[in-house]
Amino acid sequence: MTDxxxxxxxxxxxEAHQAQPAQPVPAxxxxxxxxxxxxxxxxxxxxxxxxxxxxSAPTPGPPPALDLKTLLPAAAVGAIAFVGTYVVAxxxxxxxxxxxxxxxxxxxxxxxxxxxxxxIPDPAQIPFQxxxxxxxxxxxxxxxxxxxxxxxxxxxxxxxxxxFGVPLLFTAISAALCFAGGRFTARKTPxxxxxxxxxxxxxxxAVFCVLAxxxxxxxxxxxSAPNLKxxxxxxxxVGSVFGSFIVATLAFAAGRGSLLPRTNRWDVVHSWLRPVxxxxxxxxxxxxxxxxxxxxxxxxxxxxxxxxxxxxxxxxAGLDLVGLGHLSPLSRSWSSRVMFSSSSNTSxxxxxxxxxxxxxxxxxxxxxxxxxxxxxxxxxxSVFWHLRRGPIATNGTRGWAPLPAAYLAAxxxxxxxxxxxxSVDLSNIASVHxxxxxxxxxxxxxxxWGLVVEASSRYVAPHLAPYVPLPLARRIVANGQGQSAxxxxxxSPGDAASPxxxxxxxxxxxxxxxxxxxxxxxxxxxxxxPHPALAPRKPLSPRAKxxxxxxxxxxxxxxxxxxxxxxxxxxxxxSNGPDKPVTGYLQALVDGQASKxxxxxDPNVANEQRVLLDDAVYSKAARRIDGFSIISTKVNGDxxxxxxxxxxxxxxxxxxxxxxxxNPNLLxxxxxxxxxxxxxxxxxxDVQLHKxxxxxxxxxVSFASNGYSLKGPQLPVLPGEYTIELPAxxxxxxxxxxxxxxxxxxxTGMARLDVEPSEALITEAAAQADAHLAECLxxxxxxxxxxxxxxxxxxxxxxxxRWALVKKPSYRLAQDYAASGTSGWTLRTDDRGEAKAxxxxxxxxxxxxPEWKSDSSSSSVSFSAKxxxxxxxxxxxxxxx
Numbered sequence: 001m002t003d004x005x006x007x008x009x010x011x012x013x014x015e016a017h018q019a020q021p022a023q024p025v026p027a028x029x030x031x032x033x034x035x036x037x038x039x040x041x042x043x044x045x046x047x048x049x050x051x052x053x054x055x056s057a058p059t060p061g062p063p064p065a066l067d068l069k070t071l072l073p074a075a076a077v078g079a080i081a082f083v084g085t086y087v088v089a090x091x092x093x094x095x096x097x098x099x100x101x102x103x104x105x106x107x108x109x110x111x112x113x114x115x116x117x118x119x120i121p122d123p124a125q126i127p128f129q130x131x132x133x134x135x136x137x138x139x140x141x142x143x144x145x146x147x148x149x150x151x152x153x154x155x156x157x158x159x160x161x162x163x164f165g166v167p168l169l170f171t172a173i174s175a176a177l178c179f180a181g182g183r184f185t186a187r188k189t190p191x192x193x194x195x196x197x198x199x200x201x202x203x204x205x206a207v208f209c210v211l212a213x214x215x216x217x218x219x220x221x222x223x224s225a226p227n228l229k230x231x232x233x234x235x236x237x238v239g240s241v242f243g244s245f246i247v248a249t250l251a252f253a254a255g256r257g258s259l260l261p262r263t264n265r266w267d268v269v270h271s272w273l274r275p276v277x278x279x280x281x282x283x284x285x286x287x288x289x290x291x292x293x294x295x296x297x298x299x300x301x302x303x304x305x306x307x308x309x310x311x312x313x314x315x316x317a318g319l320d321l322v323g324l325g326h327l328s329p330l331s332r333s334w335s336s337r338v339m340f341s342s343s344s345n346t347s348x349x350x351x352x353x354x355x356x357x358x359x360x361x362x363x364x365x366x367x368x369x370x371x372x373x374x375x376x377x378x379x380x381x382s383v384f385w386h387l388r389r390g391p392i393a394t395n396g397t398r399g400w401a402p403l404p405a406a407y408l409a410a411x412x413x414x415x416x417x418x419x420x421x422x423s424v425d426l427s428n429i430a431s432v433h434x435x436x437x438x439x440x441x442x443x444x445x446x447x448x449w450g451l452v453v454e455a456s457s458r459y460v461a462p463h464l465a466p467y468v469p470l471p472l473a474r475r476i477v478a479n480g481q482g483q484s485a486x487x488x489x490x491x492s493p494g495d496a497a498s499p500x501x502x503x504x505x506x507x508x509x510x511x512x513x514x515x516x517x518x519x520x521x522x523x524x525x526x527x528x529x530p531h532p533a534l535a536p537r538k539p540l541s542p543r544a545k546x547x548x549x550x551x552x553x554x555x556x557x558x559x560x561x562x563x564x565x566x567x568x569x570x571x572x573x574x575s576n577g578p579d580k581p582v583t584g585y586l587q588a589l590v591d592g593q594a595s596k597x598x599x600x601x602d603p604n605v606a607n608e609q610r611v612l613l614d615d616a617v618y619s620k621a622a623r624r625i626d627g628f629s630i631i632s633t634k635v636n637g638d639x640x641x642x643x644x645x646x647x648x649x650x651x652x653x654x655x656x657x658x659x660x661x662x663n664p665n666l667l668x669x670x671x672x673x674x675x676x677x678x679x680x681x682x683x684x685x686d687v688q689l690h691k692x693x694x695x696x697x698x699x700x701v702s703f704a705s706n707g708y709s710l711k712g713p714q715l716p717v718l719p720g721e722y723t724i725e726l727p728a729x730x731x732x733x734x735x736x737x738x739x740x741x742x743x744x745x746x747x748t749g750m751a752r753l754d755v756e757p758s759e760a761l762i763t764e765a766a767a768q769a770d771a772h773l774a775e776c777l778x779x780x781x782x783x784x785x786x787x788x789x790x791x792x793x794x795x796x797x798x799x800x801x802r803w804a805l806v807k808k809p810s811y812r813l814a815q816d817y818a819a820s821g822t823s824g825w826t827l828r829t830d831d832r833g834e835a836k837a838x839x840x841x842x843x844x845x846x847x848x849x850p851e852w853k854s855d856s857s858s859s860s861v862s863f864s865a866k867x868x869x870x871x872x873x874x875x876x877x878x879x880x881x
Contacts, residue, residue: 070189074200077181078207078248082135085174086215089131089138092169092311097127099308129219133235134312136216138170139247141240145223145233159426161233166417168315174244175251178204182255190259197256205249212244275406278385282453283322283410285377290325290370291318319418323438324352325370328411328445334434351439378449382456383464387476387533389457400454407450411443465533473533578640578659578671579630585657585673586628586644589718594618597718601673605716611699612681612717620695621720623649623741625677638664640671646744648719653744677719679747681740684712686815687755687824688868693727719744724751732761732869757813757825757867764874765827765867766811772878773861777803777835786878788863789835799852801839809833809861816866825867827876833861 133143144162185200192200213236220232294317299307306313324330335347385403421435465473581600588597595615605613612618627647631654634641638661646655655677662672683692683701692701701713725737733755740749757765776787780801783790789803809829816826841855865876 070185070192070196070200071203073185073188074181074204074252075207077178077185077252078204078209079211081174081177081181081204081248082208082211082215084177085135085138085170085212086131088173089134089167089170090127092309093127093131093134096305096309096312099303099305102304102308125219126221129221132215132219133221133233134167135170135174135212136235136237136240136244137165138167138174139212139240140166140243141213141216141235141237143233143235144237145221146231148229157427157429159424161424163420163422164239165316165420167312168319168417169311171247172315174208175247178208178248178251179255179258182252182257183259184255185252186256186259198253201249201253201256204252205245205247208248209241209245213240216240272402274388275385275402276410278381278388278403278453279406279410279450281384282377282381282407282449285380286322286325286373287318289373290321291315294318294321316418316420319414320436320438321370322374322414323411323418323442323445324367325374326442326445326449327371327374328415328442329439330436331439332434332436334432336430336432338430374449378453379456379460379464382453383461383468384476385453386457386461386465387468387473387531390477390531400451403454403457404447404450407453408443408447411446412440414438414446415440415442462532466537468533470534470537473531477531477534577633577669578635578642579633581659581671581673582642582644582657583628583630585676586625586646589625589677590627592619592621592624594718597676601676603676603678603716605678609716612694612715612722614697616697617695617699617722618718618720620697621718621722623721625719625744646677646719648744651743651745655744677744677747678716679719679742679749680714681717681722681742681749681751682712682714683724683751683753685735685753685755687733689726689733689753689755690871691727691730692753693725694722696723698727698729717742717749719747722749722751724753726753726755731872732758732764732874734758755824761825761867761869761874762813765813765865765876768874768876769811769827769863769865770808772876773805773809773833777805779803782837788829788878789859789861791837791857791859793839793841793857797842797845798839798855799842801837804836804838805833805861806836806858807832807834807861813867827865827867829862829864835859835861 133141137143142162142164144160146158146160148159149157181204182201189196216234217236220234220236222232223230291314295307295310295314298317299310320330329351331349331351333347333349415438419435419437421437422433424430424432468476585597585600588594588600593615594613594617598610598613603613618624625646625648629645631643631645633643640659642657642659644655644657646653656675657673658675659671659673662670664670685703688703689701691698693699699715703712719742721739721741723737723739726733726735734757735753735755738751738753740751742749773788776784776789779787780803781790782793782795782798782801784803788809810831810833811827812830813825813827816824836856836858838854838856840852843851843853863878865878868875868877
């Protein structure tokens with residue numbers, strides 16, 4: 001008696017199944033003995049009419065060794081996979097651009113941006129170019145560009161800029177499309193030979209590789225700037241060529257192989273893939289919670305731009321969270337070098353664990369939640385592994401090794417895929433390097449978790465498996481069993497030497513969740529042993545059902561509430577991290593709100609010194625800070641430092657802000673800035689002033705004099721451009737406006753007012769001089785006190801003296817440098833005048849009777865006077881010299 005031929009199973013491999021003699025069915029075999037093998041080929045019963053001829057279709061001949069007809073569908077799969085991946089990437093670029101627009105109100109670079117004009121690509125082409133580069137980067141390409149410039153005294157400078165990071169979403173999409181295409185072609189050409197199958201896979205990979213890299217090179221992002229030659233930025237690289245070819249080829253081959261008939265060789269492969277499936281379940285259980293939580297937290301902290309670009313960063317961030325949650329360290333390293341600035345040469349590195357993420361602004365308890373999530377995922381995976389592998393397992397090394405080995409491999413791959421690097425090299429002038437990645441210790445950490453899951457599947461999962469819903473348990477067991485059910489009985493596919501011995505548990509085998517195998521079960525093939533988790537279960541009473549529903553429901557509600565509370569607290573604390581007050585402070589400077597900036601910081605400035613730290617002054621300051629970005633945040637206990645890049649009229653400067661906690665509570669740490677971006681503005685003049693006008697606002701000023709010069713006040717100011725002038729109410733003085741920029745790379749400004757006398761001052765000084773001269777002319781003395789004229793005579797020799805002005809003098813107001821610090825100007829006689837004295841002189845000269853005779857004498861009129869303006873009044877201090 002022979003088996004009937006199975007046409008479907010033999011297509012493409014006619015030699016796979018030879019006629020086998022009928023095997024007797026063991027007496028203890030039950031209908032549930034093979035729940036996972038609905039497609040298996042049991043021995044056929046004897047023919048009831050062996051003499052009756054049976055009509056049969058002509059047996060197809062063997063397929064050709066290489067069927068070129070299979071190449072065209074395979075090549076089409078590669079093309080379709082690329083187009084599908086590119087379309088998805090284009091949609092994700094559109095979402096990211098929408099996020100940027102929603103975050104900053106527009107997607108237009110500011111006119112005073114630090115980016116040189118022409119360096120920004122054409123906005124209409126950016127989506128198509130960026131999508132092409134994302135696809136190439138998802139195939140392990142490095143985005144980079146080279147540049148060349150000529151620097152005076154240094155000659156030609158060559159440099160490069162590159163970044164590496166794998167957008168895993170697009171990697172998964174391209175692989176899934178190639179996998180699906182492989183299954184499709186397997187249905188269309190089921191009789192293709194093994195050689196034809198692999199040639200088709202290579203063709204599909206080659207087409208995908210050519211399209212991905214050709215489009216990335218053709219849609220390179222062009223960059224240009226004055227006096228700088230920059231090659232277009234592209235992710236077309238050696239990594240993208242090999243990566244795209246390998247990913248597409250293997251995915252297509254796996255898809256086609258998934259529909260091949262199940263043979264003993266397939267069972268061997270399948271037995272080794274089952275641990276990989278368990279690791280996949282572990283990752284899925286962890287990531288299905290971790291990635292949405294990360295998107296929510298990051299979206300709340302950084303806005304729509306981060307949320308809508310999650311397709312780019314969230315999968316990689318999810319892998320970082322996998323490492324952190326499983327106690328693997330996250331490594332950061334950086335270095336910068338500038339030839340002409342030794343202070344700019346920095347380097348460093350650090351390691352962070354899941355329970356210690358405070359330096360990222362994430363509270364410690366949020367890190368512990370990752371660890372708890374990893375424990376929960378491990379426990380669920382152990383139950384899955386118990387059901388999928390089956391209850392029979394050996395205690396030897398070969399029985400324990402497959403699952404931890406799969407975890408080790410997954411850890412190493414995770415560490416590799418988590419790498420993100422940035423590198424800038426400018427010959428020997430400057431260089432900047434930085435990277436973030438999980439360390440290779442991730443493999444060892446996951447290996448330890450694999451051992452934990454394996455142990456839990458043997459000693460804990462058997463007690464939990466009966467609580468798994470029976471339909472789900474049947475599905476897991478059915479997908480895990482196959483023709484290799486006996487292989488697990490000896491711990492390795494290689495131990496399945498013969499059908500007669502493969503199913504017999506050896507020494508140390510465990511049955512029914514840890515009990516020693518009985519002699520009855522040992523005498524039957526392992527494939528006939530039903531899984532204990534699938535055994536008929538005693539129906540629960542209505543009361544027990546209600547208790548179970550209430551218990552499970554309460555547990556689910558508590559879990560949801562706990563997770564929701566954790567996410568809420570994380571969002572609240574994360575959104576109120578050290579970077580928030582820095583962001584608010586810098587935004588206040590951008591908006592010209594000095595009072596808000598001061599409320600967020602502690603400038604440590606006396607109130608009388610805050611005359612320029614006022615909204616009325618700063619809101620009118622031109623060329624304020626026009627942009628900023630947070631670079632890094634580091635928390636150390638109750639203190640923190642935040643590094644931000646501040647931009648002002650094309651300038652860029654990294655500024656470090658210090659913060660401290662101020663009465664922290666459960667919902668927030670209440671970070672307070674202890675530093676501020678303050679500069680000094682010095683106002684000076686060549687004359688004494690009591691008021692000045694800054695940005696249209698009058699402020700009091702005072703000058704200290706050392707007798708030779710005036711030292712003006714140094715007032716604290718915020719970065720920006722200030723216009724200093726004399727008050728509009730000033731009548732007697734005039735000066736040109738002075739515009740001073742307090743920049744972010746200097747923070748000092750000097751404004752010197754070159755004050756000149758106004759026409760009103762000149763007229764007033766001359767009028768006071770004339771009035772003074774008129775008073776002097778009224779004198780009857782030969783030498784009037786403090787008057788600019790006089791004659792040499794005594795009162796005993798002259799009488800009846802009267803002064804008359806013959807010629808009026810002219811005046812000029814000149815700068816008096818010797819008087820700097822007191823007056824600043826001197827009124828001098830420009831053209832001397834003349835005064836005449838008429839009087840009677842005693843000609844007796846004191847001998848005898850006085851003899852009075854009429855006489856006269858002339859005197860030049862010449863003097864100088866120090867001129868000052870005090871409290872709006874002009875004052876003159878006269879001197880004959």
